[in-house]
Amino acid sequence: MRKKRPEEPLNTDRWLVSYADFITLLFAFFVVMYSMSSVNEGKYRVLSDSVSSAFRPSITSVQSTPRASSPSQNRIIEPISLEIAEPVNLMPFKLDNDYITISQAEPLLNDASEQIDNFADEVGASLETFINEEQVTLRKGPLWLEVEINSSLLFNSASAELSTNADGLLGTLGDLLSSYPNRLTVEGFTDNRPIQNSIYPSNWELSSARAASVIRLFESYGLDPFRMTAVGYGEFKPNYDNTTAVGRAQNRRVVIVIMADVTTQETGISVADLERIRLGTNN
Numbered sequence: 696m697r698k699k700r701p702e703e704p705l706n707t708d709r710w711l712v713s714y715a716d717f718i719t720l721l722f723a724f725f726v727v728m729y730s731m732s733s734v735n736e737g738k739y740r741v742l743s744d745s746v747s748s749a750f751r752p753s754i755t756s757v758q759s760t761p762r763a764s765s766p767s768q769n770r771i772i773e774p775i776s777l778e779i780a781e782p783v784n785l786m787p788f789k790l791d792n793d794y795i796t797i798s799q800a801e802p803l804l805n806d807a808s809e810q811i812d813n814f815a816d817e818v819g820a821s822l823e824t825f826i827n828e829e830q831v832t833l834r835k836g837p838l839w840l841e842v843e844i845n846s847s848l849l850f851n852s853a854s855a856e857l858s859t860n861a862d863g864l865l866g867t868l869g870d871l872l873s874s875y876p877n878r879l880t881v882e883g884f885t886d887n888r889p890i891q892n893s894i895y896p897s898n899w900e901l902s903s904a905r906a907a908s909v910i911r912l913f914e915s916y917g918l919d920p921f922r923m924t925a926v927g928y929g930e931f932k933p934n935y936d937n938t939t940a941v942g943r944a945q946n947r948r949v950v951i952v953i954m955a956d957v958t959t960q961e962t963g964i965s966v967a968d969l970e971r972i973r974l975g976t977n978n
Contacts, residue, residue: 807838807955810877814840814953821867831864838955842868846884846905846947853890855904857912865909868951869916879913880924880952881906886943887930903927909949 815835822842825831830848834841849861857865872879883902895901906925914920936942 807957810955811835811838811840811953814875814877817871818842818868818953821871822864825864838957840953842951842953844949844951845945846949847944849909849949850905853892853895853901855895855901855908857908862912865912866916869913869918872913872953873917875956876919876922877956878922878924878954879910879918880926880954881909881913882950882952883925883927884932884934884946884948884950885930886946887933887937888943898929899927901927902929905949909951 812835815833818840819826819833822831825844825848826833830845832843834843844864848864849857851858883904883906885898885902887898890896890898890901895904903925904927906927910920910923910925913923930937930946933942933946934948935945937946
């Protein structure tokens with residue numbers, strides 16, 4: 696006769712295993728939450744300042760001017776009216792893994808502002824005739840000078856080939872700029888009318904080609920090509936009203952941007968930083 700197998704005693708403590716697992720997971724969860732809440736205050740302030748600077752630039756524009764809609768308002772600023780609305784006020788600049796303070800950067804930026812003042816005086820004197828005829832406009836920022844030229848002075852309609860009249864104006868400017876190491880950006884703009892020829896499928900190509908033509912001419916005057924950049928904006932950054940003939944003519948322009956020479960190891964400011972700040976003030 697088979698012996699009856701003794702019954703195993705009922706284990707009433709199995710719930711302790713699940714409970715211990717739950718407590719362990721809960722403890723791990725709170726450890727992770729606590730570690731996430733411990734923020735390095737210094738790093739947080741740097742991050743906060745950087746984000747604020749990117750989305751709300753501290754440098755104010757030279758002049759906030761409404762878009763022109765009539766001939767009486769057809770210039771962004773009066774000829775050779777060059778003033779900085781507010782003093783330079785920048786966030787700390789990155790230098791390798793450290794940051795320099797505003798007070799440390801201020802003397803260097805003051806030097807940069809003097810550079811731009813000198814450029815404005817020299818360019819204004821060299822192009823005085825064109826400025827008085829309202830074919831050239833100067834616009835000065837804290838760390839850059841913009842020379843806006845009406846495209847009709849440089850190009851024939853729907854063309855990126857420089858006209859014979861362009862050589863005098865750009866040659867004067869090229870001779871002046873060849874004496875300095877500053878970075879240049881040449882920007883091309885068009886009106887909103889579609890271009891209709893087999894060379895340029897759209898205004899993107901036309902505006903870019905015009906900017907490149909100016910840079911090629913500057914290169915022929917001895918400017919280092921590594922310090923120059925060509926940019927085409929097409930019809931998408933109008934400064935004037937495209938619904939009028941006057942506004943469209945004024946939107947067809949080339950802007951030569953002369954950057955202050957402050958992109959050194961002393962400041963840690965890059966060319967991209969300057970361009971981001973400048974574009975931020977023009978938005």
